Amino acid sequence: xxxxxxxxxxxxxxxxxxxxxxxxxxxxxxxxxxxxxxxxxxxxxxxxxxxxxxxxxxxxxxxxxxxxxxxxxxxxxxxxxxxxxxxxxxxxxxxxxxxxxxxxxxxxxxxxxxxxxxxxxxxxxxxxxxxxxxxxxxxxxxxxxxxxxxxxxxxxxxxxxxxxxxxxxxxxxxxxxxxxxxxxxxxxxxxxxxxxxxxxxxxxxxxxxxxxxxxxxxxxxxxxxxxxxxxxxxxxxxxxxxxxxxxxxxxxxxxxxxxxxxxxxxxxxxxxxxxxxxxxxxxxxxxxxxxxxxxxxxxxxxxxxxxxxxxxxxxxxxxxxxxxxxxxxxxxxxxxxxxxxxxxxxxxxxxxxxxxxxxxxxxxxxxxxxxxxxxxxxxxxxxxxxxxxxxxxxxxxxxxxxxxxxxxxxxxxxxxxxxx
Amino acid sequence: xxxxxxxxxxxxxxxxxxxxxxxxxxxxxxxxxxxxxxxxxxxxxxxxxxxxxxxxxxxxxxxxxxxxxxxxxxxxxxxxxxxxxxxxxxxxxxxxxxxxxxxxxxxxxxxxxxxxxxxxxxxxxxxxxxxxxxxxxxxxxxxxxxxxxxxxxxxxxxxxxxxxxxxxxxxxxxxxxxxxxxxxxxxxxxxxxxxxxxxxxxxxxxxxxxxxxxxxxxxxxxxxxxxxxxxxxxxxxxxxxxxxxxxxxxxxxxxxxxxxxxxxxxxxxxxxxxxxxxxxxxxxxxxxxxxxxxxxxxxxxxxxxxxxxxxxxxxxxxxxxxxxxxxxxxxxxxxxxxxxxxxxxxxxxxxxxxxxxxxxxxxxxxxxxxxxxxxxxxxxxxxxxxxxxxxxxxxxxxxxxxxxxxxxxxxxxxxxxxxxxxxxxxxxxxxxxxxxxxxxxxxxxxxxxxxxxxxxxxxxxxxxxxxxxxxxxxxxxxxxxxxxxxxxxxxxxxxxxxxxxxxxxxxxxxxxxxxxxxxxxxxxxxxxxxxxxxxxxxxxxxxxxxxxxxxxxxxxxxxxxxxxxxxxxxxxxxx
Ligand code: SF4
Ligand code: SF4
Ligand code: SF4
Numbered sequence: 001x002x003x004x005x006x007x008x009x010x011x012x013x014x015x016x017x018x019x020x021x022x023x024x025x026x027x028x029x030x031x032x033x034x035x036x037x038x039x040x041x042x043x044x045x046x047x048x049x050x051x052x053x054x055x056x057x058x059x060x061x062x063x064x065x066x067x068x069x070x071x072x073x074x075x076x077x078x079x080x081x082x083x084x085x086x087x088x089x090x091x092x093x094x095x096x097x098x099x100x101x102x103x104x105x106x107x108x109x110x111x112x113x114x115x116x117x118x119x120x121x122x123x124x125x126x127x128x129x130x131x132x133x134x135x136x137x138x139x140x141x142x143x144x145x146x147x148x149x150x151x152x153x154x155x156x157x158x159x160x161x162x163x164x165x166x167x168x169x170x171x172x173x174x175x176x177x178x179x180x181x182x183x184x185x186x187x188x189x190x191x192x193x194x195x196x197x198x199x200x201x202x203x204x205x206x207x208x209x210x211x212x213x214x215x216x217x218x219x220x221x222x223x224x225x226x227x228x229x230x231x232x233x234x235x236x237x238x239x240x241x242x243x244x245x246x247x248x249x250x251x252x253x254x255x256x257x258x259x260x261x262x263x264x265x266x267x268x269x270x271x272x273x274x275x276x277x278x279x280x281x282x283x284x285x286x287x288x289x290x291x292x293x294x295x296x297x298x299x300x301x302x303x304x305x306x307x308x309x310x311x312x313x314x315x316x317x318x319x320x321x322x323x324x325x326x327x328x329x330x331x332x333x334x335x336x337x338x339x340x341x342x343x344x345x346x347x348x349x350x351x352x353x354x355x356x357x358x359x360x361x362x363x364x365x366x367x368x369x370x371x372x373x374x375x376x377x378x379x380x381x382x383x384x385x386x387x388x389x390x391x392x393x394x395x396x397x398x399x400x401x402x403x404x405x406x407x408x409x410x411x412x413x414x415x416x417x418x419x420x
Numbered sequence: 421x422x423x424x425x426x427x428x429x430x431x432x433x434x435x436x437x438x439x440x441x442x443x444x445x446x447x448x449x450x451x452x453x454x455x456x457x458x459x460x461x462x463x464x465x466x467x468x469x470x471x472x473x474x475x476x477x478x479x480x481x482x483x484x485x486x487x488x489x490x491x492x493x494x495x496x497x498x499x500x501x502x503x504x505x506x507x508x509x510x511x512x513x514x515x516x517x518x519x520x521x522x523x524x525x526x527x528x529x530x531x532x533x534x535x536x537x538x539x540x541x542x543x544x545x546x547x548x549x550x551x552x553x554x555x556x557x558x559x560x561x562x563x564x565x566x567x568x569x570x571x572x573x574x575x576x577x578x579x580x581x582x583x584x585x586x587x588x589x590x591x592x593x594x595x596x597x598x599x600x601x602x603x604x605x606x607x608x609x610x611x612x613x614x615x616x617x618x619x620x621x622x623x624x625x626x627x628x629x630x631x632x633x634x635x636x637x638x639x640x641x642x643x644x645x646x647x648x649x650x651x652x653x654x655x656x657x658x659x660x661x662x663x664x665x666x667x668x669x670x671x672x673x674x675x676x677x678x679x680x681x682x683x684x685x686x687x688x689x690x691x692x693x694x695x696x697x698x699x700x701x702x703x704x705x706x707x708x709x710x711x712x713x714x715x716x717x718x719x720x721x722x723x724x725x726x727x728x729x730x731x732x733x734x735x736x737x738x739x740x741x742x743x744x745x746x747x748x749x750x751x752x753x754x755x756x757x758x759x760x761x762x763x764x765x766x767x768x769x770x771x772x773x774x775x776x777x778x779x780x781x782x783x784x785x786x787x788x789x790x791x792x793x794x795x796x797x798x799x800x801x802x803x804x805x806x807x808x809x810x811x812x813x814x815x816x817x818x819x820x821x822x823x824x825x826x827x828x829x830x831x832x833x834x835x836x837x838x839x840x841x842x843x844x845x846x847x848x849x850x851x852x853x854x855x856x857x858x859x860x861x862x863x864x865x866x867x868x869x870x871x872x873x874x875x876x877x878x879x880x881x882x883x884x885x886x887x888x889x890x891x892x893x894x895x896x897x898x899x900x901x902x903x904x905x906x907x908x909x910x911x912x913x914x915x916x917x918x919x920x921x922x923x924x925x926x927x928x929x930x931x932x933x934x935x936x937x938x939x940x941x942x943x944x945x946x947x948x949x950x951x952x953x954x955x956x957x958x959x960x961x962x963x964x965x966x967x968x969x970x971x972x973x974x975x976x977x978x979x980x981x982x983x984x985x986x987x988x989x990x991x992x993x994x995x
Contacts, residue, residue: 045752046897051938058937063752078937085934089903122927123907148896162454166461167747167896170730172906174896179457303983340985363990372985380977 006070021064021072022050032074033083033112035199036149037062044150048086049112051079080116087112088121093172095130095144096200097331099324099390103201109147120327120378120386127336127373128172136183138191138205146176146202156194158185164194176202243405244291246316247279250305251332251374252298255391256323257281260295262394270398274405278315287315293405294318295397296383298325300375301332304368313381318404321377322397324390331390333374340372421451424763426462426745427728430469438474438516465747465895467520467729468686474516475505477554481532483519484648485885486806486871490529491543498544499532502551514555521731521889522648523687526806526871527569527813536689537564564690569655569804570813573831579792581780581800582660582773583816589707591666591783595673596715603674604630607778610786611798616642616734616771617843617867618942622778625768628758629675632766637677639668640762640769642739644685646731647844648889649869652802653772655814657691660776661698665722667775669707670782671768672720680722681762683739686729696724731893732943736769738895749895750941773802773868793819796861803859807872809834819860827855827872836874839958843867845886846946851957879961883951884912890947901944904935908948920965925955 001016008030015024020043025032035047043063050061053073061074073079090096090109098104130143152165153176164186168177186194188205195205249257257280263270276282277291294316300306313319324330335343348354348361363369377383387400421429429448433440440463449456463469468480479499483492496519500506503515511517525531528540537560539550553563574580595603608623629637641664645653656664668680684692699722702708712718725743732738733748740762742748761767770778777799781789790798797819803826806812810833815826823842827834840850843866850857850864859866873882887909894901908931915924932948939945955962 043752045940046899048899048938048940060752060938060940063754082934082938085931086899086938089899089907093899093903093906123931124910126903126906126910147899148902150897158455163458164455166455166457168457168461168464170465170747170896171892171894172896172902173892174902177457177460179455182455182457303979306977306979306982341989344986344989361990369983370986371982373982375977375982 004066004068006066006068006072008072009074009076015066017067018065021052021061021066024066025061025074030074032061033115034062035108035112035147036151038151038155038197041151041154044154046148046150047090049083051082051086053079084116084118085122087116088118088123090147091118092121092123092125093128094147094200095125095127095334095337097144097334099331100334101145101201102204103145107201108199119388120321124379125328125333125336125376127333129337130175133178134206136178136180138186138188139178139183139194140204140206141176141178142202142204143175144202145200147200148174148176149199151197151199152176152194152203155197156186156190158182158190159187160185243274243293244277244289245274245279245293245295245401246277246287246291246312247281247295248297248308248312249280250296250298250308250326250377251301252323252325253331254280254297256297256326256397259389259391259394260397263398266394266398274401287311291316292318293320293401295320295322295401296326296377297322299327299329299332299377300371300380302368302370306371306375306380309377309380318384319377319381320385320387320400320404321383322387323392324388326377327386327388328376329374336373340370344370421448423452423745424743426452426459427466427725427742430463430466431726431728434469438476438478439470439472462745462747465730466727467518469728470516472510475511475514477514477534477560478516478518479503479532479534480518480520480523481507482521482523482525482529483885484522484526484529484889485882486526486649487529487531488881488885489807489873489877492530494544495530495532495542495547498547499551502548515551520687520729521893522646522650524645524651524654524685525567526649526651526804526869528565528567529806531565533687533690534564535560536686537561538567538690540565540567567654567690568658569651570811571655571659571816572805572811572813573815573817575792575800575816575818579800579818580816581784581789581792582656582663582776582802586660586662588662588701589666589705589713591663591779592669592673592707592713595670595782596713596718600630600674600676603670603782606786607674607781610781610789611796612774612777612781612789613797613861613865614771615773615777615801615868617647617846618736619861619865622770622774625758625770626671626674628756629677629766629768632759634766636679636763636765637675638762638765638767639671639675639677639680640736640739640743640767641668641680641682641775642734642736642769642771643682643688644727644734644739645688645772645868646685646734647846647867647869648886649804649806649841649844649871650867651804651806652814652868654688654691655802655804656772656776657688657695661695662702663776663779664772665699665702665708667770667777667779668722669712669720670779671770671775673718675766675768677766677768678719678721680720681725681743682722683725683727683733683743685727689726692724692726730895731889732895732941735942738941739769740767747895749897750943752940794858794860794862797865801859801866802868803866803870804868805832805870805872807834808837808874808877809872817859820858822856822858823850823870824855826859826870832872834872834874837872838875839873839877839879839882839954841869841871841873841882841950844869844871845889845950846943847950849950849954849957854957879954879958880912880916880965883954884909884916886950887912887947890943894943894947895941898938898940898944900935900937901939901941901947904931904939904944905947907931908935908951912951915965918965918967920962920967922966925962925966928952928955 004017005014013028034050036044045060045063052061133141156164164182278284294312321327349358433444445459449459505511507517530542531540574583604626612622614620730748733742738748738750757767793799803815842848890905896902932952
């Protein structure tokens, strides 16, 4: 094969003529993120995450073969943003509750989320009800997580060469469906192969996913040296008067508050420069003074949450959504794909512990009303910052707070945040 | 069975039983030696194939925007009331009701297909009558509507190209005076553009198909006119179908192809009997078949392939996928169709109108064609006009005609035109300051649809209709189009709920740009176009939509709405 030279973002690169761009770029030390691209499979061109420009025309990088003199753009601001947006679309289109996902930490999609620095999605979550199909012999397909990359369709076949997966429907209703008859013919190894090539947690093998994790958390990065020292905070002591912080937990699990306390003794340093007003940490129930910053854990699932949130907006200069639930609903939003009536019936009338023939759903003027869905905070009031994570770690939260309070530039480094 | 026969096989079952059963699926998959899911995947891609039993009478009611403004909702409820069925559900033994996107009858809306026969200009009264007749056991064929569109305008004197009197075989005889290369040269010289909406030079396609040497080549006619608002191809099929056949036969002569296939959308199935009769006449006159008109070795056959309800199949590459018995997903393209097209053989895919013009160009000479229209786009063009005009129908106009003229008293007689949608939802919208613009390559090309809306029409309603259309018709294979059009639909709905800020409008432009940038095929690359344009072109309209600013201006939350559901559930469960 002939060697050719081409350019990526102005850098001279060489490769074999006709080589796939993704591979060619890799050899030249340039990483182009992909989700559907898979080794020997013909380019699928479905996820579009690898969108690049070739001589000014956009094209999915995986469908491009390099040729002499090509001028390729990969990491321009426009393309970086488009890539991030496409991933965000995947997050809002499916229902990705990473903390309860078997693949978390070993998930290529989640990893790309970190990699591209998604803190919150610019698009509203669509919360479409999607099925989890556990009918097959070995495999469970969780449609909530499928990104329709087509890898399984092209790659997974029975020994006779028949497909096991295929798309059904079209448009926004497109699904990856499974052929039960063919699936039953898969060997254990073939089934596990399907699970491993899936870039998300959509394909699972029964008995292989719970109990012990089926993969390593290969995308975890340690962040030991990144811990901030609270001594540094003290330098603000002399120059500023104490800043006031308020916190609350709405429809959350208090995990984010637990996480805040994880700074351990650091909190002692912290309270030298800040004081807490309304917060479960101080047990102050009502605002006594206007605050600089409000930290909100959890989204809004009932009328009381809304009132509290609005009160925070009124009493705080800056509002920060802390954690996934606050940012987009998180785990409580699992109910968003199910009609409210079913939820209430399941909880109060048909649950294992409810009385036989129970017909009353509790309601009293003192009990907050349940909203039709769990709302993210920024759907209800204006939110100034988002701290992703489930929960975000302590250093991370206080890092952000510190930087906001003392007006220093700060952007979150990849290893520091986690969706799970 | 050969995979290319799959769609036909599915149609057999669909027509005979009203659906394609599990059993049928197994049978088909066995004979094709593929898994069941592969067949199901094809069935569920196409709108007109059903996996559940349907009633004896399947009613498809058009839900495009023109239908909507001409009374769709009333018609829909009348159908539901009269049949006792709900739309988009399985229905009963007698009836099944479905909505469907544009069926190419925009000049006669609201319109529906009942067992693929057309019923147009529907009113609640008419619907009642139709259902009554069906229930009385009358034959649908006896009272189906006549759909022939009115040709409202043709250029004066002998400037008319398409709709001048047609003499069978004239173009072929004329064409045979030249060598195949000369025929292509004539088409190239005439600057004939692809008239399905992509405007790719026709001569170039023919030439490159000719140059790709192979034993088998195909001429495919794209009669899958799915762009909402377009019905000009139907007009050709009803008024001058012979031109289409001759265009194909000439294309075969020019490129060396011996087989022609017309991919006809199922929405036009009712045209098929007439069209096939004409085909026979062509055979009997030796204009088709072996040694055409006595020319040794000049063989050409034409057959029909019926589509099954999918907009995206109107794109040449998806159309080929569909003909090969697969989902109509536009493939990742490594070659052009003229090199590796249908069955991997060199293939020309031309639109109905393009082929009809090709035939006229050979018949009348390219110089005549070049004397009409504009420098870059010579000749005439068919425009199908619908909406708020007194004279909806077909207009054959010279390129270079302005919108103002089209809307004026001598032509369509629009009433207070305000918003024009040119070339369908994937095209451009224009406002009144642009009515002087001209239809031609130098200014604005038009694929064939012109939808006119007056001042009283709600622009957001138009776009909600368009976006829902794209959301459903996206093939679903790539993220930005599948999810992006869904997201934009939700955004339009939000603005319709009265929750609009400058930010929302900016979002639309930003997000639209990303969808356009990264989608795989033309559908996603054009779907947000018009919506994005409208924001700039209709500032008066959108500015009023923006809610007065306050602290929570960009925030969507309506407490009353949020607790309404709880309240109503609780009401029924308390003591
Ligand atoms: S870990 Fe991956 S598949 Fe699982 S919910 Fe998160 S993003 Fe989705
Ligand atoms: S199940 Fe997994 S591999 Fe298959 S299309 Fe969905 S995300 Fe891709
Ligand atoms: S842009 Fe839309 S229609 Fe085209 S390939 Fe992508 S999903 Fe399919």
